[in-house]
Amino acid sequence: MHPWHTVTSALAPFLLFASMALLSRARPASYTPRAPTTWQVRFIDPELVP
DSSP states (O other), X not given: OXXXXXHHHHHHHHHHHHHHHXXXXXXXXXXXXXXXXXXXXXXXXXXXXX
């Protein structure tokens, strides 16, 4: 197998996941994290359960 095939097969997933990680960390400069407004427990609707 050609060495470049091995290199590109390794680089493609690395660059894909690296770009996803960078995009998930990107935030607007004015971003301020907020706490949830309610801490209530969410129950499954009994009508949906078989």
